Amino acid sequence: xxxxxxxxxxxxxxxxxxxxxxxxxxxxxxxxxxxxxxxxxxxxxxxxxxxxxxxxxxxxxxxxxxxxxxxxxxxxxxxxxxxxxxxxxxxxxxxxxxxxxxxxxxxxxxxxxxxxxxxxxxxxxxxxxxxxxxxxxxxxxxxxxxxxxxxxxxxxxxxxxxxxxxxxxxxxxxxxxxxxxxxxxxxxxxxxxxxxxxxxxxxxxxxxxxxxxxxxxxxxxxxxxxxxxxxxxxxxxxxxxxxxxxxxxxxxxxxxxxxxxxxxxxxxxxxxxxxxxxxxxxxxxxxxxxxxxxxxxxxxxxxxxxxxxxxxxxxxxxxxxxxxxxxxxxxxxxxxxxxxxxxxxxxxxxxxxxxxxxxxxxxxxxxxx
Amino acid sequence: xxxxxxxxxxxxxxxxxxxxxxxxxxxxxxxxxxxxxxxxxxxxxxxxxxxxxxxxxxxxxxxxxxxxxxxxxxxxxxxxxxxxxxxxxxxxxxxxxxxxxxxxxxxxxxxxxxxxxxxxxxxxxxxxxxxxxxxxxxxxxxxxxxxxxxxxxxxxxxxxxxxxxxxxxxxxxxxxxxxxxxxxxxxxxxxxxxxxxxxxxxxxxxxxxxxxxxxxxxxxxxxxxxxxxxxxxxxxxxxxxxxxxxxxxxxxxxxxxxxxxxxxxxxxxxxxxxxxxxxxxxxxxxxxxxxxxxxxxxxxxxxxxxxxxxxxxxxxxxxxxxxxxxxxxxxxxxxxxxxxxxxxxxxxxxxxxxxxxxxxxxxxxxxxx
Numbered sequence: 214x215x216x217x218x219x220x221x222x223x224x225x226x227x228x229x230x231x232x233x234x235x236x237x238x239x240x241x242x243x244x245x246x247x248x249x250x251x252x253x254x255x256x257x258x259x260x261x262x263x264x265x266x267x268x269x270x271x272x273x274x275x276x277x278x279x280x281x282x283x284x285x286x287x288x289x290x291x292x293x294x295x296x297x298x299x300x301x302x303x304x305x306x307x308x309x310x311x312x313x314x315x316x317x318x319x320x321x322x323x324x325x326x327x328x329x330x331x332x333x334x335x336x337x338x339x340x341x342x343x344x345x346x347x348x349x350x351x352x353x354x355x356x357x358x359x360x361x362x363x364x365x366x367x368x369x370x371x372x373x374x375x376x377x378x379x380x381x382x383x384x385x386x387x388x389x390x391x392x393x394x395x396x397x398x399x400x401x402x403x404x405x406x407x408x409x410x411x412x413x414x415x416x417x418x419x420x421x422x423x424x425x426x427x428x429x430x431x432x433x434x435x436x437x438x439x440x441x442x443x444x445x446x447x448x449x450x451x452x453x454x455x456x457x458x459x460x461x462x463x464x465x466x467x468x469x470x471x472x473x474x475x476x477x478x479x480x481x482x483x484x485x486x487x488x489x490x491x492x493x494x495x496x497x498x499x500x501x502x503x504x505x506x507x508x509x510x511x512x513x514x515x516x517x518x519x520x521x522x523x524x525x526x527x528x529x530x531x532x533x534x535x536x537x538x539x540x541x542x543x544x545x546x547x548x549x550x551x552x553x554x555x556x557x558x559x560x561x562x563x564x565x566x567x568x569x570x571x572x573x574x575x576x577x578x579x580x581x582x
Numbered sequence: 583x584x585x586x587x588x589x590x591x592x593x594x595x596x597x598x599x600x601x602x603x604x605x606x607x608x609x610x611x612x613x614x615x616x617x618x619x620x621x622x623x624x625x626x627x628x629x630x631x632x633x634x635x636x637x638x639x640x641x642x643x644x645x646x647x648x649x650x651x652x653x654x655x656x657x658x659x660x661x662x663x664x665x666x667x668x669x670x671x672x673x674x675x676x677x678x679x680x681x682x683x684x685x686x687x688x689x690x691x692x693x694x695x696x697x698x699x700x701x702x703x704x705x706x707x708x709x710x711x712x713x714x715x716x717x718x719x720x721x722x723x724x725x726x727x728x729x730x731x732x733x734x735x736x737x738x739x740x741x742x743x744x745x746x747x748x749x750x751x752x753x754x755x756x757x758x759x760x761x762x763x764x765x766x767x768x769x770x771x772x773x774x775x776x777x778x779x780x781x782x783x784x785x786x787x788x789x790x791x792x793x794x795x796x797x798x799x800x801x802x803x804x805x806x807x808x809x810x811x812x813x814x815x816x817x818x819x820x821x822x823x824x825x826x827x828x829x830x831x832x833x834x835x836x837x838x839x840x841x842x843x844x845x846x847x848x849x850x851x852x853x854x855x856x857x858x859x860x861x862x863x864x865x866x867x868x869x870x871x872x873x874x875x876x877x878x879x880x881x882x883x884x885x886x887x888x889x890x891x892x893x894x895x896x897x898x899x900x901x902x903x904x905x906x907x908x909x910x911x912x913x914x915x916x917x918x919x920x921x922x923x924x925x926x927x928x929x930x931x932x933x934x935x936x937x938x939x940x941x942x943x944x945x946x947x948x949x950x951x
Contacts, residue, residue: 214662215639246860246894246945269860269895270584270945290856290895293583293827294912312828314911342838343854343890343898344828372842381842458662459681459713469711473741473750485712487659491615491638496937521712525615525936526638526659529712542683543663567894568865572941576615576639 215455215492215577218550219251221259222582223448227431228263230446234414235421241287241407243428244277245269250493250570251432251451255581257282260431265307267426271297274306287334287426290344291315298322305329309368311336311344316354320361332364334407337392339369339385348392355396355404366405366424367393374412375437386420393422411436415445434556434566442556451570452550453577455488457506457541460532469529470521482533483520486546491525493573494548495562498523502561504530505547508539514552515539584824584861584946587919588620590628591951592817596800597632599815603783604790610656610776612797613646614638619862619939620801620820624950626651629800634676636795640666643675656703656795659713660684667691674698678737680705680713685723689730701733703776706761708738708754717761724765724773735774735793736762743781744806755789762791780805784814803925803935811925820939821919822946824857826875826910829901838898839890851902852889855915860894862942863917864931867892871930873899874916877908883921884908 231240242263243249248256253273257280260266265285268274271293274286291309292298298318301308307329310316324330335355338345346354355365369389373379389408396404406422411430414421415437428436433449435442442449461483469475469483486504490496498519505514517530532541549555555566562569600609611632612618617625622642626649629635634654637643640662643655660678661667667687670677676698679685693699704724707714715723724734738758742748758777765773775791780799783790784806797805802818804811811818830852838844838852855873859865867888874883886899901910918924924935931938 247943249860249894250943270856272947273945290827293825293856338830340837340842341840342830342832342836342852343893343896344830372837372840379842381837456662458659461707461711461713463711467711468709468741468750471710471741473709473748483711487639487662489615490937491618491940493941496933524712525618525940527712564865568859571860571894572862572943574616574619574941575944576642578641 215488216453216580217573217577218452218454218580218582219255220448220450220452220582221255223433223450224251224256224259224431225262226448227433227450228260228427231414231425231427231430232262234418235409235425238421238423238425239264241265241267241285241424241426242431243267243426245273245289246571249429249432249567250573252579253277254280264424271300271306274301274304278304285329289334292318295322302328302330307332307334309334309336309344310354310358311346316357319363320357323361326362331362332366333358334366334368337367337369337389339388340381341370341372343370345369348388351392352395355400359400359404364403365396365401366407367396368407371408371410371413374410374416377416377437377439382417386417390420415440429567432570442554449550449554451555452582453493453548453573454550455486455492455546455548457484457544457546458487459485460541461485468521471524472522475521481531483529484517484532484541486528486530487526488546488548489524489526489528491574492576493569494523494528495558495564495569496523497563498558498561499563502558503553505552506530506532506535506539506541507545507547509544514547516552584857585822585949586942586946587821587823587949587951588624589817589819589821589951590624592802592819593620593625593628593800594631595817596802596819597629597796600783600794600796600799601631603787604778604794607790607792607794608633610634610636610654610793610795611800612636612795614642614658615940618798618801618936619942621948622646623649633793640669640675643670643673647673654698658703661687664691671697671699676701676703678703678705678713679723679727680715685726688732689726692730695731700731701735702727703735703737706736706738706758708757709750710739710741712739714738717757720761721764724769728769728773733772734765734770735776736765737776740777740779740782743779743785746785746806746808751786755786759789784809798936801939811923818919818923820924821951822862822917822942823919824855824861824915824917826853826913826915827856828854829910830854837890840893841891844890850900852898853886853901853910855897855899856895857915857917858893858895858897860943861945862938863892863897864927864933864938865892866932867927867930868932871927872922874921875899875901875904875910876914876916878913883916885921
């Protein structure tokens, strides 16, 4: 049975790792995109010690409120329309303001003094070049918002924080530090700052400011290029498994699967695993891709190469190195979890774990550990 | 607003194309993996003229029954356990039998004479090397099943039918034809055959046999390498759209997005589209990837390149070639649909449309046209 098992305790552990790394900062835990595919309902109870959560759409904010989340919600792209700004006020959601239309809605429709929407995350584009005001624009916006009674958090987003030595990091940090100093000295010393995503939390501990915004690190993947999840003492929050439903022995020179992409060099014992890209396993993986076959009786795990093209509903694996006494039919197979780690699978698929986690489909059965 | 719009009329049109291509055959319409991501509830009403539907898991079969589908359901990997075989009987599901354990369950637990489970799809491995008996095994299984009172459909699956001239096709056809002739002459002339998936339907019209099993063709993508969906007169069944939520002008030499992967050669007008891999747009696309920006007033569409790394919630596009008078903020953007066709996006992402369609997430709003 295709199964996704979510481990809330791993998420709580990872949140505690964030708190150890950034002990002076409040934590906005990112749960956008259905909590990186983990399911927001499963994840929120593991985040009770976070100071707030971050979402990408108003629908996601509403879902979190409906699930009973009553602390801060940050809408990280802000309201998309004036109407959505009004809805944000009604749901006590704190919004990013990254361009002039959003500024106008905020100035025209001021929430009550005790509303969480009075807290605005003002976005400064320091080099990501997606969202945000330039330095002049952000200073002007801050002045108007502060005069209207808003509390401000200056925020920006790193483009290359995963790579500690990338030259843009120092430039982004400098720009952010400079503008925050200007805002605090010329507008209000109460203006706060938020700079770091997961990678920034790990790589730039001297620049954590008032709020950090962990995302992938909460789910147990490494956010940086030079340290593994294990080295960061993170725990995987998702196990993805399936089972062997058939065995074959293919003859030397026979091809396997679509495109006959994998050709047997010798007679090879193979197993069919009932899982595929229709479940969220990536269709294109390189020859290093493997899964772990679990021997139920000993709990020993055997790495087995994925051979042939991944199909919608099936993959074929090479089980020729599994000892003959291990019963294979119906055995559990780990696609990702403890081993292989989802970060490894992502590397085999030419992408990052974030994408694999988000794009798991609704077909696998969902469990919680 | 991220939106997936499903077009049931397109699916009915594509089904009719299949019927024109294979007028003598019954049609088992594949709706596995949530109808290739389209949503089985949206798709079933468009398939009333199909003779049956094909699913990959018993859960999918049950869902279709619960939605009121009362014709044939084919379980294409068969039952996974003896218990599931019993459940198949209870739900009148016709199963593939591809290995000895399934054969044993069928011989040990024979459904009533009027049960649809009395129809068995007996799988012969002709060269795909995933599932199925060899020639000797399939003849033995057929004899035992026939003696026990089952009706049989011999079935196999092409590995390379998308490529008409691939040498394995002729070999698979020959093996299938030979064994079907043996079964019909030595066991029963009533034994039927099913060989062709979408690609086989297009490429091997002389070998359609009793049942064809269209999948991707129903959803409007081309199943073959040498003809486009348009050339096959297919209609896309899914439109994937989002909207522009911000505009920027980046300066020459500025990088955009994660990894600063795209560097502006000159000052460039860009737009931020609120969609990303968290919605199912592929994270890794090449420099040919584009979207269409729709001018609401004229309904004219402008192709705009995707620039910089696709993120979880956002992509950046180059809007510098859109005429200045076209209002961009809040404009609708087509990720795939009429143009670009999902087959094009798949090519830009190094995969096939099947994967993109299946792996769309639940975040986009779902509509029906």
